[in-house]
Amino acid sequence: MTGRQRKQFWNAIQIILILIAAGIMIIPIIWIFLAAFKSHVDVYQLKLFFSPTLENFSTVFQSPYDLGHKLFNSTVVAGVTVLFAIPIATLAAYSFSRFRLRGETTLLVMILATQFVPAVVIVLPFFVMFRDIGLLDTRTGLILVNLAIVMPFAIWMIKGFIDGIPIDTEEAAMVDGSTRLQVIWNIVLPMAAPGLFTAGIFCFIIAWNEFLFALILTNKNAVTLPIGLALFKAEEGDLWNLLSAAGIIIMLPMFILALTIRRYFVQGMTMGAVR
Amino acid sequence: MQDKRLKYLLVVPAVLVVFATAIWPLIDSLRLSFTVGRLTRPNFPQAYIGLENYNWAFFDEPAFWNSVTVTSIYTIVTVALTTLIALGLAMLLAPGGRLRSGVQTLLILPFAMSPALIGVSFRFMFNPEFGLFDAFFGLLFPPLADISWLSDPVLAFVVCVIADVWGWIPFLTLVLIGGLASIPRDTIEAAQVDGAGGWRVFKDVTLPQLMPVLAVVLILKAIFSLKTFDQVYMLTNGGPGTATQTLSHYIYFNGFKYGQIGYSASVAWLMVIPMLVLTYFYAKFVFRKD
Numbered sequence: 001m002t003g004r005q006r007k008q009f010w011n012a013i014q015i016i017l018i019l020i021a022a023g024i025m026i027i028p029i030i031w032i033f034l035a036a037f038k039s040h041v042d043v044y045q046l047k048l049f050f051s052p053t054l055e056n057f058s059t060v061f062q063s064p065y066d067l068g069h070k071l072f073n074s075t076v077v078a079g080v081t082v083l084f085a086i087p088i089a090t091l092a093a094y095s096f097s098r099f100r101l102r103g104e105t106t107l108l109v110m111i112l113a114t115q116f117v118p119a120v121v122i123v124l125p126f127f128v129m130f131r132d133i134g135l136l137d138t139r140t141g142l143i144l145v146n147l148a149i150v151m152p153f154a155i156w157m158i159k160g161f162i163d164g165i166p167i168d169t170e171e172a173a174m175v176d177g178s179t180r181l182q183v184i185w186n187i188v189l190p191m192a193a194p195g196l197f198t199a200g201i202f203c204f205i206i207a208w209n210e211f212l213f214a215l216i217l218t219n220k221n222a223v224t225l226p227i228g229l230a231l232f233k234a235e236e237g238d239l240w241n242l243l244s245a246a247g248i249i250i251m252l253p254m255f256i257l258a259l260t261i262r263r264y265f266v267q268g269m270t271m272g273a274v275r
Numbered sequence: 276m277q278d279k280r281l282k283y284l285l286v287v288p289a290v291l292v293v294f295a296t297a298i299w300p301l302i303d304s305l306r307l308s309f310t311v312g313r314l315t316r317p318n319f320p321q322a323y324i325g326l327e328n329y330n331w332a333f334f335d336e337p338a339f340w341n342s343v344t345v346t347s348i349y350t351i352v353t354v355a356l357t358t359l360i361a362l363g364l365a366m367l368l369a370p371g372g373r374l375r376s377g378v379q380t381l382l383i384l385p386f387a388m389s390p391a392l393i394g395v396s397f398r399f400m401f402n403p404e405f406g407l408f409d410a411f412f413g414l415l416f417p418p419l420a421d422i423s424w425l426s427d428p429v430l431a432f433v434v435c436v437i438a439d440v441w442g443w444i445p446f447l448t449l450v451l452i453g454g455l456a457s458i459p460r461d462t463i464e465a466a467q468v469d470g471a472g473g474w475r476v477f478k479d480v481t482l483p484q485l486m487p488v489l490a491v492v493l494i495l496k497a498i499f500s501l502k503t504f505d506q507v508y509m510l511t512n513g514g515p516g517t518a519t520q521t522l523s524h525y526i527y528f529n530g531f532k533y534g535q536i537g538y539s540a541s542v543a544w545l546m547v548i549p550m551l552v553l554t555y556f557y558a559k560f561v562f563r564k565d
Contacts, residue, residue, distance in 0.1 A: 014367055015374065017367055018367050018368065018374065018375065018378055021364055021367070021378070022378045022381055024441070025381060025382065025384070025385055025441075025444070025445065026381055026384070027407070028396050028397070028400055028407075028408075028441070029384060029385070029388075029396075031396075031399070031400065031407050032396055032399070035399070043405070044404065044405050045405055046405055046407065046410055085292075088288045088289050088292060089289055091285040091286070091288060091289065092285060092286040092288070092289030092290070094285060095281075095282045095283075095285035095286045096286065098282075099278065099282035101282055101283065101286065105562065107286070107290065109554075109558045109562075110293070110298070111289075111293055112554065112557070112558055112561065113551070113554045113558070114293055114296075114297035114298065114301075116498050116550050116553065116554045116557070117297060117301060117547060117550060118501075118502045118522075118523055118526075118543065118546055118547070118550065119502070119504070119523075120502075120504065120523045120526045120527055120530075120543055120546075121300065121301060121304050121526075121540075121543040121544070121546065121547055122296070122297060122300040122301070122304075123300075124300070124303075124304050124307060124530060124536055124539065124540050124543060125299070125300040125303035125304055125307065126300055127530075127531075127536075128307070128312075128319065128536060144296065145296060147292055147296050148293075148296030148297045148300075151289065151292050151293055151296065151297075152293070152297075155289060180278055180281055181281075205387055208389070209387075209388075209389035209390065209391075209392075211389065211390065211391040211504070211505040211508075212504055212505065212523075212527070215508070216527070216531055225389075226389045226391040226392065226505075227391075229391060229392065229395055229509070230509075238398070238399075240399055240402075240405075243395060243399070244399075247392050247395065247396065250389055250392055251387070251388050251389065251392060254387040254388070254389075255383075255384055255387055257387070258383050258384070258386070258387035259380070259383060262380060262383050265383060265386065265446075265449065
């Protein structure tokens with residue numbers, strides 16, 4: 001083989017490997033999408049061609065499944081969690097980014113560390129406390145514990161964004177007589193807005209997909225979508241067509257949100273360790 | 276207001292939230308771990324018994340050691356497999372171009388999927404009668420056709436590992452692509468000019484420069500592997516028997532199925548310790564740049 005042929009050969013091998021990898025990644029997702037449109041009979045066969053139906057999507061919203069209620073809970077819990085987390089995190093992130101605080105490194109490491117504490121450790125005392133004060137199976141309770149997982153991400157992510165904003169404009173405004181809070185409101189917030197939006201979406205996805213807290217702390221009124229998946233079990237086994245329809249309702253909105261912030265996903269997940 | 280005071284005021288709400296939602300439960304779990312905390316009985320927690328729960332876990336509970344073994348093997352296997360495959364995939368995708376960036380975008384999708392849903396999906400894919408992966412493996416190795424994957428202790432574990440690796444490869448790949456992109460091109464080109472082959476360039480030039488990012492990825496993946504719960508709960512619920520019972524699942528089961536909060540808090544705290552060690556190393560990498 002000449003050098004050029006060899007290069008072409010390797011290129012072909014690479015493209016084949018990439019296509020196989022892409023296939024492995026996407027096929028389970030496509031399979032779920034197909035299954036959601038299959039009838040009760042077709043889903044129990046390995047059929048690629050079938051007459052599609054929308055029936056599953058209407059069934060999951062009816063009793064006894066009532067997915068609409070879970071959809072509502074998930075939206076409220078994830079939404080309110082983000083509405084609390086982002087402003088609080090932004091204030092802290094600004095301070096961490098722009099000032100030297102006593103014990104700053106210790107605080108930042110502690111915030112980072114809380115992210116790595118197993119959720120099952122955090123949920124034990126919360127379960128006992130919620131049981132005593134009547135917050136079990138409420139959206140309020142779930143929002144409270146969700147803040148635990150979302151806050152560290154939000155603080156670190158937003159700090160990263162503010163670190164990237166040049167400090168000159170702020171200093172100029174201070175010289176012109178603006179107060180620090182005016183500077184934050186008038187200059188930093190507009191410039192950091194895309195970053196805050198990104199962090200918000202990121203935290204929304206995390207809260208939306210959260211499973212363990214919801215499994216332990218809710219059982220009826222405040223049940224979220226991922227827990228709702230457990231509903232689709234009948235005596236004859238899993239109802240795969242309904243499960244798939246519910247799966248789409250859980251994952252499709254997150255796919256769309258994730259694609260809008262794809263550039264920042266890695267930075268968010270590693271909390272600044274990889275930029 | 277002066278910056279001197281304001282800078283502390285700005286962090287107060289966030290620090291309060293972190294303390295209330297993470298530090299307090301951590302400390303309270305430690306307190307509960309010294310108690311007989313039975314959920315079903317009145318006057319919770321019933322009594323303080325010192326280190327009795329830890330004794331129980333260490334010396335009287337084979338199930339605890341079983342979950343330690345399961346979690347350890349699970350962590351080692353998933354970290355190794357995910358990192359190796361992601362490194363290969365990152366090398367393949369890093370050069371860019373239309374196909375490669377398209378696949379990079381595709382990688383976001385599994386990553387935005389709820390782990391619980393990944394668990395459900397893989398139960399579906401490995402169903403012995405109509406599972407797509409079951410059919411595929413059956414074609415490759417006929418003895419595996421129509422096998423009941425999740426009823427076999429070893430195969431159930433394998434399926435859990437496959438689901439985990441599938442869910443984490445995209446993230447690790449994207450991180451490593453970022454790492455590869457930050458390696459200066461000229462160091463690689465210089466090695467090529469010196470006549471080094473593809474493998475030599477990778478081993479002597481690329482890999483050493485990728486090390487910091489690789490270390491971050493390894494630690495992060497190890498932390499998340501140790502914590503694994505969602506997928507396992509949905510896939511096997513720890514079974515068959517306790518063949519796939521991870522530590523998180525063991526804690527969940529003792530705490531909320533048997534109502535032994537005190538005991539499960541002690542096991543939970545045993546789990547916090549390796550986490551703190553890993554977090555320490557992780558923090559070292561985060562602050563390396565400053």
